[in-house]
Amino acid sequence: MNAPVPIDQSFTAAPLSDTAAWDAYVAAHPDATPFHSRAWCEAITRATGHRCHLVTARDANGALTGLLPLHHIRSPLFGQALVGGGFAVGGGILADNPAVAATLAQGAADMARSLGVPSVELRGGPLPEGEGWTREDGVYAGFARDLAAADDAELLAIPRKQRAEVRKALEGGLTVTTGGGANERRDHYRIYSTSVRNLGTPVFPKKLFDAVLDAFDEEADILTVREAGRPVASVLSLYWRGTVMPYWGGGTADARRLRANEMMYFALMCHARARGCTRFDFGRSKLGSGPFAYKKNWGFEPQPLVYARWLAPGETARDTNPNSAKYRLQVNLWKRLPLWAANRIGPLIARGLG
Numbered sequence: 295m296n297a298p299v300p301i302d303q304s305f306t307a308a309p310l311s312d313t314a315a316w317d318a319y320v321a322a323h324p325d326a327t328p329f330h331s332r333a334w335c336e337a338i339t340r341a342t343g344h345r346c347h348l349v350t351a352r353d354a355n356g357a358l359t360g361l362l363p364l365h366h367i368r369s370p371l372f373g374q375a376l377v378g379g380g381f382a383v384g385g386g387i388l389a390d391n392p393a394v395a396a397t398l399a400q401g402a403a404d405m406a407r408s409l410g411v412p413s414v415e416l417r418g419g420p421l422p423e424g425e426g427w428t429r430e431d432g433v434y435a436g437f438a439r440d441l442a443a444a445d446d447a448e449l450l451a452i453p454r455k456q457r458a459e460v461r462k463a464l465e466g467g468l469t470v471t472t473g474g475g476a477n478e479r480r481d482h483y484r485i486y487s488t489s490v491r492n493l494g495t496p497v498f499p500k501k502l503f504d505a506v507l508d509a510f511d512e513e514a515d516i517l518t519v520r521e522a523g524r525p526v527a528s529v530l531s532l533y534w535r536g537t538v539m540p541y542w543g544g545g546t547a548d549a550r551r552l553r554a555n556e557m558m559y560f561a562l563m564c565h566a567r568a569r570g571c572t573r574f575d576f577g578r579s580k581l582g583s584g585p586f587a588y589k590k591n592w593g594f595e596p597q598p599l600v601y602a603r604w605l606a607p608g609e610t611a612r613d614t615n616p617n618s619a620k621y622r623l624q625v626n627l628w629k630r631l632p633l634w635a636a637n638r639i640g641p642l643i644a645r646g647l648g
Contacts, residue, residue, distance in 0.1 A: 316348070319358045320388070327418065328534045329385035333509040335363045338380045341505035342645045344368065347376065347409075349401040351394050360389030362398045362419075366411065369646020373612050375413040376406050377648045381502065383436075383578045386419025386602070395420040399427065403604050412609035416602040426604045435596035437576035437589040438537070445564045452560075456591045460560045463553035469520045470561045474507050478516040481525040482542075485518075487637050489544025494625030496640035496647075503530055503542065517562050519545075519554045527554035531562060537573040538566035559592070614647050 313332060320326045328334055335346045342365075349362040365380025379385030389395040399422030402414045416422070421429055442448040452460060471478065479500075487497040507514050510532060518528040529543030540562055545555050563574055576594050579585040590596065603611055628636065 315358050316361065319361060323388055325419070326388055327382075327384040328510070328513075328532050328539070329379035329382035329418075330361070330363060330388050334379065334382065334506070335365070337505040337509035338365055338502070340509075341499060341502040342380070344380055344645075344648065346380070347405055349398050349405060351389070351397050351401075359391075360387065360394040360398050362387050362402055362416075364402060364405070364414065365648060366409065367646065367648030369643075369648075371643060372614050372646050373413075374411050375415050375612055375648070376402060376409070376411050377415045378402070378417065378419075380648050381498070382417060384418040386416040387422070388419060392420065396422065396424075399424070399604075403427075406604065406606065412606045413612060414604040415612075418599075418601075421600060421602045422604070426606065428603055428605070429600055430603060431598060431600040433580060434578045434599040434601075435581055435586065436578050436599050437594035437596060438573060439594055440573050441563055441567050441571060445567070448560070448563050448567070451593060453591065453593045456556075456593070459553055460556045463557035463560070466552060466557070467521070468526075468552060468554060468557050469523075470517060470557070470565075471520065472515055472517045472565060474515050478518060478528075479504060479507065481518055482516045482528040482530055485525055485528040485546055486530075486542055486544045487640070488546055488633060491631065491633055491636040491640070492547070492629060494628045496628070496644040497637060498542075498644045499641035502645075506530070506532075517558060517565060519549075519552075519558045519561070521548070521552055521554070526552055527558045529558055529562060531566075533566070533569065533571065536571050537575050538562060538569075538571045539575045540577065 316332050320330050338344060339346050344365045344367050347364045347366060349364065350358065351360040353359050362378055363385065364376040364378045366374065367377050367380060368374045387395045387398050389398055403426060406414050442451045449457060449460060483500045483503060490497050507530070513533045514531065516528060516530050518525050520526065527545035527549045529540045532539040532541055540559065543558065549555055566574065576589050578599055579589060586596065605611060
């Protein structure tokens, strides 16, 4: 593991200067996610340079009662915001009770004012109320369900039409490798960057994936599907409290023909079960999108996600949605870029999305 990245600790009740207390609080809290962890926050800072500010609260005895990690995302294209959590699909306020949660929300708004940041974005946890806070719903849904007790049962748990696709993939001569070494990282980034370029989206810096893999160590890995040794689909997953979370994944142009994505996700279910996982978190997708429909085809029921945002008076929210009409031309142009160009320019843009 790399040396810890300095974290700015501040606000509400008392600062958290003891990193062991941060780790212990997250480990003990039933609602904690990997995005609350010091490992995640330090990895994001290390890979992107976005500083992490930690809003904390303690009781009269000095015991930690809540925390909220916020990354200060800056971008000349998208503006700036305090984001909890940076580059995450979850996170937000982690607190012992609603009163502490309200204190942390106020601390986040105060911190934004002190830093001259116009917005705070929370992607999970208790939803704050009060001046400047609004809720964003009807945009994303999450998909998660328990894993079956065995591989055969897992296959039968998939709806019939999708199960037929998985069976064809299993009979297609594809192979699967897992790990986190240099070769797996290289192949994953090549596939992932190709996939997002084809969608018209800038790719994240490779060092972001490296930093997360290094920080989570045995609790993260890469699974890659190969045709005659050639990588065609790959996913980087996190493992958290018995749940596998496929986080960054994609496929080449041949992946659909080969049904490599079907192979990848079914193989990940089996791999995660062998690791002791009992739940599969398929992540979030935008309502009405292709990934939304794809996850439903696997038998996952969408659960609406509601996010919270604080805005300073007179400010407007950042627009980082690639489906936004204002980015339509840029998205279409990006799809035509040579991969080498997209991989060189993309990280400079994507690090500002947060």
